Amino acid sequence: MNRKSNSEVRDIWNTNAAFWDKRMGEGNDFHRLLVEPNQLEMLDIKKGDSILDIACGNGQFTRKMTQAGAHVTAIDLSDEFIKIARAKPLADKINYQVIDVTDTTDLNKLKGNIFDAVVCTMALFDIENIEPLIGFLPKILKTNGKFVFSLLHPCFNSGEYTLVYERNDTGGTINDNYYVKISNYLKSQTLKGIGMVGQPIAQHYFHRPLSEYFKIFFKSGFYLIDLKEPSFKDIEPKSVYNNVFKNIPPAIICSFKLIK
Ligand SMILES: C[S@@+](CC[C@H](N)C(=O)[O-])C[C@H]1O[C@@H](n2cnc3c(N)ncnc32)[C@H](O)[C@@H]1O
Numbered sequence: 001m002n003r004k005s006n007s008e009v010r011d012i013w014n015t016n017a018a019f020w021d022k023r024m025g026e027g028n029d030f031h032r033l034l035v036e037p038n039q040l041e042m043l044d045i046k047k048g049d050s051i052l053d054i055a056c057g058n059g060q061f062t063r064k065m066t067q068a069g070a071h072v073t074a075i076d077l078s079d080e081f082i083k084i085a086r087a088k089p090l091a092d093k094i095n096y097q098v099i100d101v102t103d104t105t106d107l108n109k110l111k112g113n114i115f116d117a118v119v120c121t122m123a124l125f126d127i128e129n130i131e132p133l134i135g136f137l138p139k140i141l142k143t144n145g146k147f148v149f150s151l152l153h154p155c156f157n158s159g160e161y162t163l164v165y166e167r168n169d170t171g172g173t174i175n176d177n178y179y180v181k182i183s184n185y186l187k188s189q190t191l192k193g194i195g196m197v198g199q200p201i202a203q204h205y206f207h208r209p210l211s212e213y214f215k216i217f218f219k220s221g222f223y224l225i226d227l228k229e230p231s232f233k234d235i236e237p238k239s240v241y242n243n244v245f246k247n248i249p250p251a252i253i254c255s256f257k258l259i260k
Contacts, residue, residue, distance in 0.1 A: 017080035055123030059085030159207035222256035
């Protein structure tokens with residue numbers, strides 16, 4: 001990746017870190033309802049498991065895994081996020097490091113570790129080039145080790161998409177209809193967007209179709225063993241977002257196994 005644009009990515013996350021931390025806390029609704037239970041189920045953490053948390057942000061999921069008994073190494077490109085995470089509970093049990101996973105020199109700092117599992121929560125689309133990372137993982141993940149990650153669903157909640165709400169009184173009743181409008185799904189591209197309304201500056205998103213993600217994992221020896229598409233179907237909708245994503249999944253959670 002271009003070093004200049006990567007330092008821009010770092011600057012953006014450093015600028016947004018305090019705001020994100022305040023809003024995210026120990027997990028917002030999206031994480032609590034959709035991401036966390038599925039990732040924890042897929043990881044099936046045993047006491048003493050050694051886990052690498054990639055792009056840990058403020059460490060909210062890192063702490064969940066630590067509470068479940070894992071020894072976690074948690075890395076992020078943003079030194080601001082790592083500073084925030086280190087000031088939170090359980091920091092003495094967690095190995096936090098500033099590491100840019102697009103940089104092979106940085107990745108090599110992880111050499112010598114053998115992890116039972118690797119996790120990446122809602123962040124692969126924030127990373128411009130994931131090929132160095134995925135190619136490197138077989139060096140530090142045990143055979144049959146899992147790589148569990150969540151994404152904004154590339155088919156419905158990523159790239160060029162618009163949420164649509166329509167109301168009509170056809171047939172003499174009020175009908176509310178919710179859709180997602182998608183264009184250019186197959187085009188891998190960099191877009192700017194807002195992860196949390198009110199954040200100081202827009203961030204980059206690196207949209208890729210699912211086939212592109214999977215191609216990169218398959219090439220490095222990863223086999224898909226589980227996939228979930230959770231939605232807000234079981235909650236009382238509070239927003240257009242919740243309504244759109246009642247029967248359309250806003251996230252996808254995958255578990256890949258490394259076969260060497
Ligand atoms: C949406 S946040 C997710 C944070 C955390 N995993 C969570 O779910 O709360 C995305 C994170 O990706 C990190 N990130 C972006 N590019 C990165 C890179 N090249 N290497 C490591 N981390 C990166 C950002 O600094 C940010 O903390």
